[in-house]
Amino acid sequence: MIEQFVNFVIRPPRAEYNPDQYLWEPEFTLAGRKYRRIDLELTNGRDQTLKCSHYVPAVIPENTALPCVIYCHGNSGCRADANEAAVILLPSNITLFALDFAGSGLSGGEYVSLGWHEKQDLKCVVSFLRNNKDVSCIGLWGRSMGAVTSLLYGAEDPSIAGMVLDSAFSNLYDLMMELVDVYKIRVPKFTVKMAVQYMRRVIQRRAKFDIMDLDVVQFAPKTFIPALFGHASNDMFIQPHHTDRIHQAYVGDKNIIKFEGDHNSPRPQFYYDSVSIFFYNVLHPPQFPSVRSNKLEKYYNLGAFKVGTGTNESLLYEIINGLRSVGPDAGSSSAAAANFTNATKSVVELLTERVNQLSIKTENDLDYLLDENHNLTEMDNNNTAESHLEDKSHRQNEECCSYTSSNRESWGRCSSLGAASDGSSLGERPEIPNHKHKSMTLRALATPLRRIRRKPLAIPKERKNRSLWKRFKQERQEMGESLTQRFRLCLQGQAQHKRNKSS
Numbered sequence: 039m040i041e042q043f044v045n046f047v048i049r050p051p052r053a054e055y056n057p058d059q060y061l062w063e064p065e066f067t068l069a070g071r072k073y074r075r076i077d078l079e080l081t082n083g084r085d086q087t088l089k090c091s092h093y094v095p096a097v098i099p100e101n102t103a104l105p106c107v108i109y110c111h112g113n114s115g116c117r118a119d120a121n122e123a124a125v126i127l128l129p130s131n132i133t134l135f136a137l138d139f140a141g142s143g144l145s146g147g148e149y150v151s152l153g154w155h156e157k158q159d160l161k162c163v164v165s166f167l168r169n170n171k172d173v174s175c176i177g178l179w180g181r182s183m184g185a186v187t188s189l190l191y192g193a194e195d196p197s198i199a200g201m202v203l204d205s206a207f208s209n210l211y212d213l214m215m216e217l218v219d220v221y222k223i224r225v226p227k228f229t230v231k232m233a234v235q236y237m238r239r240v241i242q243r244r245a246k247f248d249i250m251d252l253d254v255v256q257f258a259p260k261t262f263i264p265a266l267f268g269h270a271s272n273d274m275f276i277q278p279h280h281t282d283r284i285h286q287a288y289v290g291d292k293n294i295i296k297f298e299g300d301h302n303s304p305r306p307q308f309y310y311d312s313v314s315i316f317f318y319n320v321l322h323p324p325q326f327p328s329v330r331s332n333k334l335e336k337y338y339n340l341g342a343f344k345v346g347t348g349t350n351e352s353l354l355y356e357i358i359n360g361l362r363s364v365g366p367d368a369g370s371s372s373a374a375a376a377n378f379t380n381a382t383k384s385v386v387e388l389l390t391e392r393v394n395q396l397s398i399k400t401e402n403d404l405d406y407l408l409d410e411n412h413n414l415t416e417m418d419n420n421n422t423a424e425s426h427l428e429d430k431s432h433r434q435n436e437e438c439c440s441y442t443s444s445n446r447e448s449w450g451r452c453s454s455l456g457a458a459s460d461g462s463s464l465g466e467r468p469e470i471p472n473h474k475h476k477s478m479t480l481r482a483l484a485t486p487l488r489r490i491r492r493k494p495l496a497i498p499k500e501r502k503n504r505s506l507w508k509r510f511k512q513e514r515q516e517m518g519e520s521l522t523q524r525f526r527l528c529l530q531g532q533a534q535h536k537r538n539k540s541s
Contacts, residue, residue, distance in 0.1 A: 044237050047214075048149040048245040053116035053142065060118040061091060069129040072096035080137075082162045084155070086146035090137040090163065091117055093124050094172075103174040105199070105321035106133045106167055110160065110184025113150050116143030123179055126314050131323040133173070137163055139187075149245040152210060153186035154252060160191045164198075175199040177321055179313070182206070182276065182301070186254055189284070192265075193257040200320030202313050204268045205301060208280040210252035220274055258287035265292050266316045268309055270299040 057077065065074050076092040098104065107127055109120035120136035127134050139156045140147030150156070160178075167173045178201040180188035185206035192198050207213045211234065218230050225233075238249050265288060269281040278296065285294045293316075297306050 040233060040236060040240075043214075043233070044240050044244075047152065047210075047237070047249070048241055049141075050114045050150065053114060053118070053138075055116060055118055055143070057091075057144075060121075062093065062121060062124060065096065068125065071129070073124075073128055080162050080166055082140055082159050084140065084147075084158070086140040088137050088140065088146075088159055088162065089117065089144040090135065091120075093128060093134040093136075095128070095131070095133075098172065099326060102324055103172055104131055104133050105175045105177065105317075105323050106135055106173045107177040107179050107317060107321075108135045108137070108160065108163055108167075110156070110178065110180035110187050111136075111139070111142065112182035112184055113142075113152060115181070115184075118143075119181070122310075126310050127317065130314060130318055131326065132177075132317055132321055135163060135167065139183075150183070151245050151247045152183050152252060153190050153254075154247040155245075156183065156187040157191040157194075160187055161195075164191075164195065175321055177201065177317055179317075180204065180206070186252070189254050189257055189261065192263045193260045196262060198263050200264045200266070200317060202266045202268070202316065203281075203284075204305070205270065205273060205276050206254060206267075206281060206284060207276045208253075208255045208283040210249045213276065213280070214249070216277065217275075255283055255287050258284050259289050261288065262290040264316075264320050265290055266312065267292065267294040268305070268312075269294075269296055270301060270303060271296050272299060273301045275301040 062073075062075050065072065067073070072095070073093055074096050076094065078090050078092065080088045080090055082088055092106075094104070107123065109117070109123045111117065111119045116138050117136035120134060123136075124134050137159065138145035139150065139159050141150040141155075164176060167176055176197075177199050178188040178192065180186070180202070181204040185203040188201050188203060189206060192201055214234055214237075215230065218225075223230070242248055267281050267285050267288075269276075269278045271278055281294065285292060293312075295309055295312055297309050299305070
């Protein structure tokens, strides 16, 4: 019985995996851009080999250094858990470094220490990245044991730009006593305390660390790195009050997010949006030149306004979510999955995308409003226009990258962040057989059905096209001005927003 509890702490189930099967490909495409995975080995201070992977863009502009986030996995995890982080960070020009801590995954070592020795592994990785001229600043993203590791290391290295801490425990001894009640082990309290003291000596002898030293709360007042805390409200393994205690004692710039789920459940979309915006603010990744950004600067004319650390993030979410709800995929069950790659872009890019999806760019897009006699087609409630824009939006969404992470239940870590399958995107629509759908499409585009008995308009085609184009252009301009004004007011009114207010 005692031996099982000892192994529960220092020798949990170990992740055994094939990198070619569970990691991203050596060369892969994400959100329309090419990236590559660089595998390498490092040696920690105890002469143990650490298996690592560095995800970087395939092409980086000359003399450009990119920020990097180090993903720190849980006690039964491995670097494959960072697959979800790659989807979040890489499209924002933030590279990702993942490793197997000593005693985990494919790295050397026999035992884990729930953060005590892992902070030395993290120090080894940070030192390696500091010597890489292609890396600018460094951030940390830890989950469970990885969050504790990040906190312990952050107290020693204030040069870290920011940390995301998911489900950290505040004190290992308190956690062990709580788990006795959670798993309803019916033994007297004094017996449990004696057993824990015996386990303490066994762990010291085998894994070379003292469980009493893992009091994370005492390190919180020494850490000034900007931090985003996250915890599932139904987590019974590490209960939410652990994060509350750390957050209360933390003296750096901080924010905390609570969400539905348990310790191993997939994290919700809004949490990943928060992580994306947080790292964008603290790491300041460079923006590569793109056509979209040029259109944005010309259309919105935001001037000197920037999305920075003083921006109220909740207001940005409100604007983006409002634009998403207007989009043609708002009613789809896979709307969140289809927009997943967009969530990793900057806020201003999201605004441009949403307006462009609702805009008509060329006069050719107006042809569907005319029949074969070049007369205006009567529309009921603008259904024809909506269907045209919806088809256009669906063609764009089909080009987006969808990703479903591996199911790794065998070692107690179920990290799944991904888009739904293509079939689920039609979940709320009635099923139409393929031949009927094709027939309906042909009929919808056929000329005879567009002949409506009415008095033809004696207006030349060029004049009608000019009139329609002027009207749609005016509507698009009004929509852009409205969004620009709202965005300006939000940025001006919330310039003094304090990041230490809980979301």
